[in-house]
Amino acid sequence: MGIFEQMRAYGHEQVIFFQHKATGLKSIVAIHDTTAGPALGGCRMRPYASEEEMLLDVLRLSRGMTYKCAIADVDNGGGKCVIWGDPNTDKTPEMFRALGRFVEGLGGRFYTGTDVGTYPQDFVHAKRESSYIVGVPVEYGGSGDSSVPTAFGVMQGIRATAKKLWGQTDLQGRTFAIQGLGKVGAKVAVSLAEEGAHVIATDVVADNIERVRSRVPGLEVVGADAIFSVECDIFVPCALGAVLNDHTIPRLRCRAVVGSANNQLEDEERHGAMLQQRGILYAPDYLVNAGGLIQVADELHGANPERVLAKTTAIYDILLRVYDLAVSRGIPTSVAANQLVEHRLQMVADLKQISVGSVKEA
Amino acid sequence: MGIFEQMRAYGHEQVIFFQHKATGLKSIVAIHDTTAGPALGGCRMRPYASEEEMLLDVLRLSRGMTYKCAIADVDNGGGKCVIWGDPNTDKTPEMFRALGRFVEGLGGRFYTGTDVGTYPQDFVHAKRESSYIVGVPVEYGGSGDSSVPTAFGVMQGIRATAKKLWGQTDLQGRTFAIQGLGKVGAKVAVSLAEEGAHVIATDVVADNIERVRSRVPGLEVVGADAIFSVECDIFVPCALGAVLNDHTIPRLRCRAVVGSANNQLEDEERHGAMLQQRGILYAPDYLVNAGGLIQVADELHGANPERVLAKTTAIYDILLRVYDLAVSRGIPTSVAANQLVEHRLQMVADLKQISVGSVKEA
Numbered sequence: 244m245g246i247f248e249q250m251r252a253y254g255h256e257q258v259i260f261f262q263h264k265a266t267g268l269k270s271i272v273a274i275h276d277t278t279a280g281p282a283l284g285g286c287r288m289r290p291y292a293s294e295e296e297m298l299l300d301v302l303r304l305s306r307g308m309t310y311k312c313a314i315a316d317v318d319n320g321g322g323k324c325v326i327w328g329d330p331n332t333d334k335t336p337e338m339f340r341a342l343g344r345f346v347e348g349l350g351g352r353f354y355t356g357t358d359v360g361t362y363p364q365d366f367v368h369a370k371r372e373s374s375y376i377v378g379v380p381v382e383y384g385g386s387g388d389s390s391v392p393t394a395f396g397v398m399q400g401i402r403a404t405a406k407k408l409w410g411q412t413d414l415q416g417r418t419f420a421i422q423g424l425g426k427v428g429a430k431v432a433v434s435l436a437e438e439g440a441h442v443i444a445t446d447v448v449a450d451n452i453e454r455v456r457s458r459v460p461g462l463e464v465v466g467a468d469a470i471f472s473v474e475c476d477i478f479v480p481c482a483l484g485a486v487l488n489d490h491t492i493p494r495l496r497c498r499a500v501v502g503s504a505n506n507q508l509e510d511e512e513r514h515g516a517m518l519q520q521r522g523i524l525y526a527p528d529y530l531v532n533a534g535g536l537i538q539v540a541d542e543l544h545g546a547n548p549e550r551v552l553a554k555t556t557a558i559y560d561i562l563l564r565v566y567d568l569a570v571s572r573g574i575p576t577s578v579a580a581n582q583l584v585e586h587r588l589q590m591v592a593d594l595k596q597i598s599v600g601s602v603k604e605a
Numbered sequence: 606m607g608i609f610e611q612m613r614a615y616g617h618e619q620v621i622f623f624q625h626k627a628t629g630l631k632s633i634v635a636i637h638d639t640t641a642g643p644a645l646g647g648c649r650m651r652p653y654a655s656e657e658e659m660l661l662d663v664l665r666l667s668r669g670m671t672y673k674c675a676i677a678d679v680d681n682g683g684g685k686c687v688i689w690g691d692p693n694t695d696k697t698p699e700m701f702r703a704l705g706r707f708v709e710g711l712g713g714r715f716y717t718g719t720d721v722g723t724y725p726q727d728f729v730h731a732k733r734e735s736s737y738i739v740g741v742p743v744e745y746g747g748s749g750d751s752s753v754p755t756a757f758g759v760m761q762g763i764r765a766t767a768k769k770l771w772g773q774t775d776l777q778g779r780t781f782a783i784q785g786l787g788k789v790g791a792k793v794a795v796s797l798a799e800e801g802a803h804v805i806a807t808d809v810v811a812d813n814i815e816r817v818r819s820r821v822p823g824l825e826v827v828g829a830d831a832i833f834s835v836e837c838d839i840f841v842p843c844a845l846g847a848v849l850n851d852h853t854i855p856r857l858r859c860r861a862v863v864g865s866a867n868n869q870l871e872d873e874e875r876h877g878a879m880l881q882q883r884g885i886l887y888a889p890d891y892l893v894n895a896g897g898l899i900q901v902a903d904e905l906h907g908a909n910p911e912r913v914l915a916k917t918t919a920i921y922d923i924l925l926r927v928y929d930l931a932v933s934r935g936i937p938t939s940v941a942a943n944q945l946v947e948h949r950l951q952m953v954a955d956l957k958q959i960s961v962g963s964v965k966e967a
Contacts, residue, residue, distance in 0.1 A: 245656040246608075247631050247689070250624045257707065258622040262612045269609050294607040327609070345619065350712020 246298070253302050259349070263341040267333070268326065270342060271297060273305040274353055275321035279591045281351055282322025283377070283540055284308040285358025286342070286366075290329040301325040307506075307529065308536075313584040315533035316557060317540045322353045330360035336368040343372030351375055356539055377539040386546035389535035393503055394430030396534030396558045400501045400526045401435075401477060403562040407524060408476075408498055415439035420465075420475040420497065423482025424451040427503045427532075431479060433458045445470040446482075477501055485509040487525070492517050499524035503532040508577060515577030519569075526562055527580035533558060608660070615664050621711070625703040629695070630688065632704060633659060635667035636715055637683035641953045643713055644684025645739070645902055646670040647720025648704070648728075652691040663687040669891065670898075675946040677895035678919060679902045684715045692722035698730040705734030713737055718901055739901040748908040751897035755865055756792030758896030758920045762863045762888045763797075763839060765924040769886060770838075770860055777801035782827075782837040782859065785844025786813040789865045789894075793841060795820045807832040808844075839863055847871040849887070854879050861886035865894040870939060877939030881931075888924055889942035895920060 246258060257274040274282040284305055291297040301323050309321025326342070328334070346355055346369065356366055356378030363380045370376040370383060379385035401419075402412040419435050421428050421444040429451065432442050436459040443463040446452050456462055465473055471486075472494040480486045480502035487500065488509035500507070500523060507528045508514040518525045534555045541551045561583075569579035612620060619636040636644040646667055653659040663685050671683025688704070690696070708717055708731065718728055718740030725742045732738040732745060741747035763781075764774040781797050783790050783806040791813065794804050798821040805825040808814050818824055827835055833848075834856040842848045842864035849862065850871035862869070862885060869890045870876040880887045896917045903913045923945075931941035 246622045247624060247656055250622060254626070256624060257710075260608045260612060260620040262609060262618060264616070294609055348619075348712055348714040350710055350714075352710040352712075 249298070249302055253306050255302060255305070257352075258298075258302070259345075261342075261345045263338075263345070266335060266338040266341045267328075268338045268341045268345075269328070270324060270326045270345065271301045272324045272346075272349070272353055272355075273301040273322060275302075275305040275323075276309045276588070277320040277352060278588055278595065279309075279312060279320050280318040281320065281543070282308070282353045283312060283317075283319040283536075283543075284321060284323035284353075284355060285378075286324035286326060286355045286361050287358040288326040288328055288330040288334065288360035290333075291325070291327050294327075297325050297327055309588075310581065310584045311529040311533055311536055312540070313587045314527070314530045314561065314580055315537055316554065316561070316587075317533075317537060319354070319540050319543070322355070323358075324353075324355045326361075334365065336365075339365045339368035340372050343369030343376060346375050347373035349375070354543060377542045386538050386542050386548075386551070388426070389538050390426035390430060392534030392538045392551055392555050393532055394427045394434065394534070395552070396537070396555045397427065397431050397479070397481070397501065397503050397531055398434050399556060399558040400531035400562050401431075401479070403559045403566070404477060404499045404501050404524060404526055406559075407563065407566045413438075416441070417477070418443065418475040419477050419479050420444070420470055420473045421479040421481060422470045422486065422502070423480070423504070424448075424455055425481065428479070428481030429455045431481060431503070432462070436460055436462075443470070443473050443475060472496060480504040480507055487514050487518065489514075489517075492521060492523075495521070495523060497523060499526065501526040501531055502528065504528060505532065511577055515575035519575040524566065525576045527565060527577050530558060530562060530565065530580060611660070611664060615668050617664060617667070619714075620660075620664070621707075623704075623707045625700075625707070628697060628700040628703045629690075630700045630703045630707075631690070632686060632688045632707065633663045634686045634708075634711070634715055634717075635663040635684060637664075637667040637685075638671045638950070639682040639714060640950055640957065641671075641674060641682050642680040643682065643905070644670070644715045645674060645679075645681040645898075645905075646683060646685035646715075646717060647740075648686035648688060648717045648723050649720040650688040650690055650692040650696065650722035652695075653687070653689055656689075659687055659689055671950070672943065672946045673891045673895055673898055674902070675949045676889070676892045676923065676942055677899055678916065678923070678949075679895075679899060681716075681902050681905070684717070685720075686715075686717045688723075696727065698727075701727045701730035702734050705731030705738060708737050709735035711737070716905060739904045748900050748904050748910075748913070750788070751900050752788035752792060754896030754900045754913055754917050755894055756789045756796065756896070757914070758899070758917045759789065759793050759841070759843070759863065759865050759893055760796050761918060761920040762893035762924050763793075763841070765921045765928070766839060766861045766863050766886055766888055768921075769925065769928045775800075779803070779839070780805065780837040781839050781841050782806070782832055782835045783841040783843060784832045784848065784864070785842070785866070786810075786817055787843065790841070790843030791817045793843060793865070794824070798822060798824075805832070805835050805837060834858060842866040842869055849876050849880065851876075851879075854883060854885075857883070857885060859885060861888065863888040863893055864890065866890060867894065873939055877937035881937040886928065887938045889927060889939050892920060892924060892927065892942060 259272045261270040305323035312319045418441045424446040474496040478497040484506035537554045569576040621634045623632040667685035674681045743749045780803045786808040833853045836858045840859040846868035931938040
């Protein structure tokens with residue numbers, strides 16, 4: 244399939260191929276939709292098997308960012324950057340400076356920062372060459388660890404779900420099964436314990452469990468696979484993608500799924516519907532985990548922690564709107580979220596028409 | 606061949622695919638080399654048969670612009686824009702406004718204007734959305750008809766060639782065979798006549814001949830094919846490309862070829878060498894016809910006709926350097942021109958190292 248054909252299929256505005264001879268940088272930036280504002284999305288570095296695979300990844304991920312920005316009420320569009328190479332062996336500071344120059348050359352249509360395979364320190368190099376870099380370490384002007392707002396956003400998602408399920412946000416005595424006690428999962432576990440909830444958790448890294456044990460009274464640890472079938476009120480996936488699939492959904496013994504992992508539904512349509520049929524309330528992952536995005540997006544306006552807190556707090560209200568829409572239309576929550584996004588994008592496009600209406604007279 | 610592979614083969618920095626749903630714009634911008642400055646190149650609109658053909662065209666043309674800028678001592682790199690569509694049926698003002706927005710979004714890394722299939726008026730629309738548009742009509746801030754400096758550059762090429770052939774620039778009594786009396790060819794014909802030369806010419810459009818007849822005393826008109834074999838001092842191709850080929854070169858009865866047509870050598874290597882073997886001095890087209898480029902490039906610095914004149918005047922000196930290099934190295938003039946370009950690009954890159962040397966310490 245040609246580039247234009249793929250762009251049309253996904254609705255992309257712009258795809259940029261970069262090559263920098265001296266540093267060996269090979270990168271693609273995809274700008275999906277700038278209706279709401281400049282594109283924003285992380286930069287992933289992977290030893291892709293082919294250019295086709297690389298292109299498909301950046302097209303798919305950048306479209307996802309449009310949805311994530313729109314649902315989280317962030318005034319940015321979706322973009323993404325991919326670098327072709329092995330992050331363990333091919334990475335150099337010069338490569339990221341070259342990347343910074345290219346990003347700078349896009350004149351502010353695209354902002355980027357870390358993603359899989361890249362680290363805040365890499366973007367310290369990129370930032371020397373560009374103003375359009377986000378998520379660098381605090382001492383270089385970044386807004387800091389994004390797991391803090393992400394975990395807070397998950398808690399807001401849990402509170403909204405509690406409200407929907409039980410008519411109140413009190414989590415006292417409720418049981419949560421957390422998959423993954425990494426940076427986000429651990430913070431969620433501690434917050435839940437602080438609110439008097441019972442926490443069951445799993446993590447393949449023993450250290451991750453030990454690190455939270457003292458701060459989560461009564462922590463119950465189960466095996467990696469057992470987490471899917473423990474009886475609980477809410478299942479909280481904070482690790483891998485595609486954990487909601489044909490094998491796991493029939494095993495779930497929970498009322499709802501609310502977690503920070505990306506792309507939890509293996510097949511969005513099929514597994515979103517399957518959860519609906521089982522009567523399990525699914526909190527769309529890209530809304531629940533938007534806290535990190537809200538924080539880096541906020542850097543574009545001069546990072547302000549109070550504003551980040553306010554926008555992340557709103558995940559509660561937005562998720563309730565998603566739940567209400569799903570009920571009133573009899574559709575899965577994953578579909579309801581997408582419909583809210585599309586409605587919002589259309590609204591923003593219509594608003595923009597006011598200022599650019601003159602295009603039509605040209 | 607993948608995009609990165611083609612970029613490496615041609616040495617490109619950046620290739621950008623644009624799509625704009627509302628206007629149907631499908632466009633590719635290729636930025637070949639920005640060592641010497643922001644990329645500059647026209648925008649061509651054609652009903653390409655495929656995306657591959659379109660991509661190849663923009664890659665090839667943008668590389669050519671790097672060479673043209675470098676040889677003409679213009680501080681720009683090579684770029685080019687192509688639009689996929691039929692200029693007679695698919696063009697709309699909105700499409701060019703969308704193009705302008707995309708060009709604006711490149712933040713000044715690329716400047717564009719008219720080329721085959723597009724007109725200054727089209728770029729009046731584009732310029733409403735972007736500062737990086739050149740070659741619009743004078744009343745919209747453009748530098749005016751580029752055939753004036755182009756024809757002047759051809760005359761400078763002819764004078765340098767006369768100097769090389771006969772030791773003096775006087776054209777009195779010399780005979781010139783001009784192929785094509787369009788905007789550039791007509792001006793060259795008039796200038797030659799003013800200097801007392803004898804002009805033989807051909808044009809498939811009868812009106813073009815009539816338009817110059819009164820200003821070219823003694824004008825001799827021949828058929829479209831006969832122009833290749835008329836006895837003359839200098840053959841001046843000002844119409845089609847690929848006119849110097851296996852069929853025409855053996856028929857030429859001239860001492861030199863100096864004209865404004867693009868891509869005169871059907872096969873650069875083969876036919877450049879063939880002219881050398883026949884002892885016919887070939888003035889590389891991309892140097893001789895650089896006057897138009899010099900004028901639009903000058904718009905980036907606030908169009909100044911005196912500066913355009915000075916830079917176009919220098920085509921005389923540069924062409925003499927090409928001729929001298931070809932003699933001293935025993936190579937075709939087409940090869941000598943390319944070597945001068947590569948030398949100049951290396952020089953500029955070395956100069957830039959002075960300011961960006963810190964990259965190495967990063």
